[in-house]
Amino acid sequence: MAKRQNTHLPLKDALGEFIKENKLQKGMDKVDAREAWAKLMGNGVNNYTTTVELRNETLYVGLSSSVLREELSMGKSKIIAMLNEELGKELVKKLVLR
Numbered sequence: 663m664a665k666r667q668n669t670h671l672p673l674k675d676a677l678g679e680f681i682k683e684n685k686l687q688k689g690m691d692k693v694d695a696r697e698a699w700a701k702l703m704g705n706g707v708n709n710y711t712t713t714v715e716l717r718n719e720t721l722y723v724g725l726s727s728s729v730l731r732e733e734l735s736m737g738k739s740k741i742i743a744m745l746n747e748e749l750g751k752e753l754v755k756k757l758v759l760r
Contacts, residue, residue, distance in 0.1 A: 691753055692716045698748040699723065702741075707734070719755040721745070731759045 671679075681687055695716040700708055713724035721742075725731045734741065738757045745754045 691749075694749055695721055695745070695753060698745050702744050702748055716754070719753065720758060721754045721756070722758045722760065724760050735759055 681690060692715070696714045699711070699714045699721070703711070707730065710725050710727040710730050711723060712726050713722070715722045725734070738759075742754050742757050746752050
C-alpha cells in the first residue's frame with residue numbers, strides 16, 4: 663500500500679496528478695473537445711450534430727444536414743481557432759465534417 667502524504671493539496675492539483683499518473687489525459691481531451699463543440703456551436707448546430715470524436719489531433723464531426731456541413735466547411739479554420747481557444751491549448755489541428 664502506498665504511503666499516505668500528510669501535506670494538504672488542493673483538489674484541482676490532486677486530480678491533475680491522478681490524471682497524469684494514470685495516463686488519462688487523452689480521454690479527458692476527447693471529452694473536453696466534445697463539450698467545447700457543444701458550447702461553441704449552440705443549439706442550432708447541436709441539433710444536427712450526430713457524433714463528435716477527437717482522434718490524433720483531428721476532430722471528426724458527424725452532421726445530419728448536408729447544407730449545414732457545407733456552411734460550416736467554409737469557416738473550418740475559424741472553428742478550429744475557436745475550439746483551441748476554448749480548450750486552452752492546441753488540441754485540434756484538423757476538422758473533418760462528415
